[in-house]
Amino acid sequence: xxxxxxxxxxxxxxxxxxxxxxxxxxxxxxxxxxxxxxxxxxxxxxxxxxxxxxxxxxxxxxxxxxxxxxxxxxxxxxxxxxxxxxxxxxxxxxxxxxxxxxxxxxxxxxxxxxxxxxxxxxxxxxxxxxxxxxxxxxxxxxxxxxxxxxxxxxxxx
Amino acid sequence: xxxxxxxxxxxxxxxxxxxxxxxxxxxxxxxxxxxxxxxxxxxxxxxxxxxxxxxxxxxxxxxxxxxxxxxxxxxxxxxxxxxxxxxxxxxxxxxxxxxxxxxxxxxxxxxxxxxxxxxxxxxxxxxxxxxxxxxxxxxxxxxxxxxxxxxxxxxxxxxxxxxxxxxxxxxxxxxxxxxxxxxxxxxxxxxxxxxxxxxxxxxxxxxxxxxxxxxxxxxxxxxxxxxxxxxxxxxxxxxxxxxxxxxxxxxxxxxxxxxxxxxxxxxxxxxxxxxxxxxxxxxxxxxxxxxxxxxxxxxxxxxxxxxxxxxxxxxxxxxxxxxxxxxxxxxxxxxxxxxxxxxxxxxxxxxxxxxxxxxxxxxxxxxxxxxxxxxxxxxxxxxxxxxxxxxxxxxxxxxxxxxxxxxxxxxxxxxxxxxxxxxxxxxxxxxxxxxxxxxxxxxxxxxxxxxxxxxxxxxxxxxxxxxxxxxxxxxxxxxxxxxxxxxxxxxxxxxxxxxxxxxxxxxxxxxxxxxxxxxxxxxxxxxxxxxxxxxxxxxxxxxxxxxxxxxxxxxxxxxxxxxxxxxxxxxxxxxxxxxxxxxxxxxxxxxxxxxxxxxxxxxxxxxxxxxxxxxxxxxxxxxxxxxxxxxxxxxxxxxxxxxxxxxxxxxxxxxxxxxxxxxxxxxxxxxxxxxxxxxxxxxxxxxxxxxxxxxxxxxxxxxxxxxxxxxxxxxxxxxxxxxxxxxxxxxxxxxxxxxxxxxxxxxxxxxxxxxxxxxxxxxxxxxx
Numbered sequence: 001x002x003x004x005x006x007x008x009x010x011x012x013x014x015x016x017x018x019x020x021x022x023x024x025x026x027x028x029x030x031x032x033x034x035x036x037x038x039x040x041x042x043x044x045x046x047x048x049x050x051x052x053x054x055x056x057x058x059x060x061x062x063x064x065x066x067x068x069x070x071x072x073x074x075x076x077x078x079x080x081x082x083x084x085x086x087x088x089x090x091x092x093x094x095x096x097x098x099x100x101x102x103x104x105x106x107x108x109x110x111x112x113x114x115x116x117x118x119x120x121x122x123x124x125x126x127x128x129x130x131x132x133x134x135x136x137x138x139x140x141x142x143x144x145x146x147x148x149x150x151x152x153x154x155x156x157x
Numbered sequence: 158x159x160x161x162x163x164x165x166x167x168x169x170x171x172x173x174x175x176x177x178x179x180x181x182x183x184x185x186x187x188x189x190x191x192x193x194x195x196x197x198x199x200x201x202x203x204x205x206x207x208x209x210x211x212x213x214x215x216x217x218x219x220x221x222x223x224x225x226x227x228x229x230x231x232x233x234x235x236x237x238x239x240x241x242x243x244x245x246x247x248x249x250x251x252x253x254x255x256x257x258x259x260x261x262x263x264x265x266x267x268x269x270x271x272x273x274x275x276x277x278x279x280x281x282x283x284x285x286x287x288x289x290x291x292x293x294x295x296x297x298x299x300x301x302x303x304x305x306x307x308x309x310x311x312x313x314x315x316x317x318x319x320x321x322x323x324x325x326x327x328x329x330x331x332x333x334x335x336x337x338x339x340x341x342x343x344x345x346x347x348x349x350x351x352x353x354x355x356x357x358x359x360x361x362x363x364x365x366x367x368x369x370x371x372x373x374x375x376x377x378x379x380x381x382x383x384x385x386x387x388x389x390x391x392x393x394x395x396x397x398x399x400x401x402x403x404x405x406x407x408x409x410x411x412x413x414x415x416x417x418x419x420x421x422x423x424x425x426x427x428x429x430x431x432x433x434x435x436x437x438x439x440x441x442x443x444x445x446x447x448x449x450x451x452x453x454x455x456x457x458x459x460x461x462x463x464x465x466x467x468x469x470x471x472x473x474x475x476x477x478x479x480x481x482x483x484x485x486x487x488x489x490x491x492x493x494x495x496x497x498x499x500x501x502x503x504x505x506x507x508x509x510x511x512x513x514x515x516x517x518x519x520x521x522x523x524x525x526x527x528x529x530x531x532x533x534x535x536x537x538x539x540x541x542x543x544x545x546x547x548x549x550x551x552x553x554x555x556x557x558x559x560x561x562x563x564x565x566x567x568x569x570x571x572x573x574x575x576x577x578x579x580x581x582x583x584x585x586x587x588x589x590x591x592x593x594x595x596x597x598x599x600x601x602x603x604x605x606x607x608x609x610x611x612x613x614x615x616x617x618x619x620x621x622x623x624x625x626x627x628x629x630x631x632x633x634x635x636x637x638x639x640x641x642x643x644x645x646x647x648x649x650x651x652x653x654x655x656x657x658x659x660x661x662x663x664x665x666x667x668x669x670x671x672x673x674x675x676x677x678x679x680x681x682x683x684x685x686x687x688x689x690x691x692x693x694x695x696x697x698x699x700x701x702x703x704x705x706x707x708x709x710x711x712x713x714x715x716x717x718x719x720x721x722x723x724x725x726x727x728x729x730x731x732x733x734x735x736x737x738x739x740x741x742x743x744x745x746x747x748x749x750x751x752x753x754x755x756x757x758x759x760x761x762x763x764x765x766x767x768x769x770x771x772x773x774x775x776x777x778x779x780x781x782x783x784x785x786x787x788x789x790x791x792x793x794x795x796x797x798x799x800x801x802x803x804x805x806x807x808x809x810x811x812x813x814x815x816x817x818x819x820x821x822x823x824x825x826x827x828x829x830x831x832x833x834x835x836x837x838x839x840x841x842x843x844x845x846x847x848x849x850x851x852x853x854x855x856x857x858x859x860x861x862x863x864x865x866x867x868x869x870x871x872x873x874x875x876x877x878x879x880x881x882x883x884x885x886x887x888x889x890x891x892x893x894x895x896x897x898x899x900x901x902x903x904x905x906x907x908x909x910x911x912x913x914x915x916x917x918x919x920x921x922x923x924x925x
Contacts, residue, residue, distance in 0.1 A: 042336075042337045046336065054320075055314075055319055055320040055321065055323075055336070056336040056339075057320055057321065057322065057323035057325070057334070057335060057336040057339075058320050058323060060323060060325050060336055060337070061323045061324060061325045063325075064325035064326050064327070065325070065326070065327050
C-alpha cells in the first residue's frame with residue numbers, strides 16, 4: 001500500500017527506537033503514510049500497524065487521537081486556518097471567512113474539484129505572525145491577508 | 158521494609174508497594190474501578206483518591222508508592238470529598254437505569270454509588286451515547302455504560318497477549334472497541350466480562366436470563382483441560398445458568414478459559430437424554446432403568462461366556478471422573494477383562510513409565526521456572542490458562558522455547574523455536590539434545606543415538622536458554638502425546654531433561670488425565686484395532702474422541718453389542734444398542750486429578766436431569782447385577798477413597814520404566830498434522846453453541862506453507878480434497894507459513910474431517 005520510499009522512511013523512524021519498542025514509531029509511520037495517501041483509511045492504518053508489528057487497534061488509537069490525522073478523504077491541499085483567540089483577534093477569523101467565500105465551502109468541506117479542503121485549526125504557536133494558515137499539515141504560512149491568501153491559492157495546483 | 162500508617166494502623170510493607178497494596182494487606186478497602194491486582198496500573202478512574210499527610214492534594218492509592226513514614230487517610234473528609242467528586246463525574250455520563258442493566262446487583266459502580274454517590278444528579282445536559290460493538294458471540298456490549306477504566310484493554314494486551322481492544326478517540330469521544338469489524342478472538346476473552354466493573358461488557362449467552370441474586374453459587378471443577386480450573390457454578394431452578402471463576406492462585410488465579418466459562422450451554426442442550434433407551438428391532442424404545450441395566454448385564458455376560466473376556470472393551474475419555482473410571486475398570490476386572498482405555502487419541506501406546514505421567518511439579522513451579530521448553534503443543538488452544546501463565550513468566554525473565562510442528566504464535570517472546578514436520582518431532586528434540594551435548598562437551602545418554610543429527614541455530618538457542626539455569630522444565634503437550642512416535646519422543650525429552658537438569662512433565666490433555674492413570678483405566682492400547690464383540694462407551698463419541706476415528710467407528714458398528722453411557726442422545730444413536738443416560742460433571746459428585754497431581758473433589762451442582770443417573774452409580778448397580786464383589790459403595794467419596802488410596806504423590810512418576818532406544822529417521826512425502834480444534838476437544842464444548850460460533854469454532858481449513866500449496870496445486874481460498882486411508886474430506890485452503898515443507902495441517906475430530914484417519918500420517922491432497 002505504500003511506496004518503497006515511504007517504507008524506507010518508516011524504516012528510518014523505526015531505527016530511532018529500541019527493537020522491542022517499535023510501537024514508538026507509530027505516529028511517525030502514520031504521518032508518512034498520510035503524506036503519501038493524503039488520508040488514513042482503515043486499511044492503511046491496518047497496513048501500517050502490521051508493518052510496524054503492533055495490533056491494528058493500537059495504531060487506530062493513535063490515528064483517532066490526533067486531529068492532524070485525516071480519516072476521511074481530503075482535497076489535494078488541506079488548508080488549516082487558526083481561529084484560536086490571538087489569531088482570531090488579529091484577522092484569523094476574517095482570513096477564514098475570506099477563504100470560505102473564495103472557495104465556496106465551509107470548514108471541514110472540500111471543493112467540488114477536489115482541490116482544497118478547509119479546516120479550522122487550533123493554536124499553532126505562531127500568534128505573532130497571525131493570521132496563520134497551515135498547508136497540508138507541513139507548511140505554515142504567515143500574515144495571511146486576503147492578498148497573501150490569493151497569492152498562496154494561485155500557487156497551489 | 159517501610160513503616161507507614163493507614164487510617165491510624167501502623168504497618169510495615171516492602172519497598173515498591175503502592176498505597177493500595179498496603180491498604181489491602183491490612184484489610185482497608187479503598188474504592189476503585191481501574192485498579193486490578195493482575196493488571197498494570199492505569200490510575201485513570203481516580204476513584205481511589207486518598208489523603209496523604211503533607212501532600213497538597215488527594216493522591217490515587219493505586220499509583221502512589223509508599224514512602225517511609227507515610228501517613229494515609231482513606232476515609233478522611235478530604236479523601237471522601239475527593240471520592241464523592243469522582244463518583245459524581247463518573248455518573249455524569251453513565252446511565253442511571255440499573256433496573257434494566259444486566260450487571261445490576263453485581264456492579265461495582267452501583268455498589269460504590271450507594272456509598273459515594275448523591276441521591277440525585279445535578280447534571281441536566283444530554284448524556285453521551287456510544288454505539289454498541291460486535292465483539293463476537295461471547296461478549297455482549299452496552300458501551301454507553303463504559304466508564305473507561307481500561308481494564309478490558311489492559312487484559313487483552315497484558316494477559317491474553319494481544320491487544321484486541323483499544324480506546325480510540327479522545328476525551329469524551331473515547332470509546333472502547335476492537336479494530337473496525339474485528340471480534341475479540343482470544344481463547345480467554347470471557348475474563349473481560351468479570352473485569353468490567355460496570356455493565357458495558359456482559360456475557361452474551363447469559364444476557365437477561367437471570368439476576369445475580371436469584372442464583373445459587375456452587376463450587377465445582379472444570380472438566381476440560383488438565384489445569385483443573387476452579388469454578389463457581391451459578392444455578393437457578395436446577396439449571397446451570399452461568400459459570401464464573403473461583404479464585405485459586407495455585408491453579409487458575411482469577412481467570413477462566415472461554416471453554417470453562419461457556420461450555421455450560423451444553424448442559425441445558427436439547428440433546429440431553431433423560432431416559433434409558435434400548436434398540437429393539439432397529440427402533441429405539443424407552444425403557445426403565447431396571448430392564449436396561451439387566452439387558453446390559455446379561456448381554457455382557459453372554460458375550461464374555463461365548464467369546465471370552467478379551468472380546469469386550471470399556472472406553473471412556475479422560476474427562477470422566479476418578480470414581481467413574483475406577484468402577485468401569487473394576488467392572489471389567491470383575492468380568493475378567495483388562496480392556497479399559499482412556500487415552501483414545503494416542504497413536505503410540507508403547508510408553509511405559511514408573512508411575513502416572515504428570516507435570517512433574519506444580520503449575521506455579523512451571524510458571525516461575527527460569528527456562529521452559531514446550532514440546533509438541535498448540536499451547537494456547539490446549540491449555541489456555543497455562544499459556545497465559547507462561548506469558549506472565551516470560552515477562553519476569555522466563556526463557557520459553559518450543560519444538561513444534563507449527564509456528565503458532567504464543568503471543569510472547571520465545572528464546573528458541575524449532576519447527577519440524579509432525580513425524581519429525583523426535584528429530585527436533587534430538588537436535589536440541591545434540592546442541593546441549595556439544596555445548597557441555599558430554600556424551601549423549603545411552604539409548605540416544607545422535608548419528609546424523611545436526612544442531613541448527615534454533616536448537617542451539619534452546620540449549621543456550623537452559624545453560625546455567627537451576628529451575629527448568631521440559632513439558633510435552635497434546636501434539637506430542639498424540640504423535641505416532643510418542644515413546645521415542647518422550648525418551649528423547651527425558652534424555653534432554655537429564656542432560657539439562659530440567660524437570661520433565663506431561664501436560665495432561667484432559668481434566669482427569671492423571672486420575673485415569675492412577676486408577677488404571679488405561680494400558681489396554683488401541684481397543685479398536687482388533688474389533689471387539691462388545692463395547693461399553695462412557696461419554697465417548699467414537700467419531701470425535703478417538704484418534705483414528707474411522708477405525709473406531711467401524712469397530713463399534715461391527716460389534717454385537719454396544720452400551721453407551723451418555724449424557725447426550727446424538728453420541729451413539731447410530732451404533733449403540735443400549736443408551737444409559739448418565740450425568741455430566743454438573744450433576745454428579747466426583748474427583749478430577751489435575752496435571753500437577755492434585756485431586757480436586759466436587760459435588761453435583763444441580764440434580765440429575767430427568768431419570769439421568771451419575772455414571773458411578775450405574776456401574777455400581779451393574780456390578781451388583783453381575784454379582785461382582787466389592788461393589789457396595791454408598792457414596793462417591795467411598796469410591797474415591799479406595800480408588801485413590803495411599804500416597805498419591807508416590808504414584809506419580811515420569812521416569813521411564815524401561816529404556817527406549819531413540820534414533821533419528823528420515824521422513825519425506827506429504828504428511829498430515831492433525832490436531833483437535835479447541836472446541837471439539839470434549840462432548841460439552843462440541844455442544845456449546847456460543848463456543849461453536851467463535852472463530853476457534855469455525856469450520857476447519859487445510860493449511861500449508863506457500864511452497865507446499867504451490868506444489869500441491871492449491872490456491873488460498875480454494876477447496877482441497879484430502880484423502881487418507883479410505884476416507885476423504887473437502888476443506889477450504891488457507892496459508893500458514895509457519896509450517897514446514899510438505900506439511901498439511903488438517904484438524905481432526907471435527908464433523909468435516911471425521912472420515913480421515915491418523916492425526917499424523919501420509920495423506921493425498923488434490924484440488925477439489
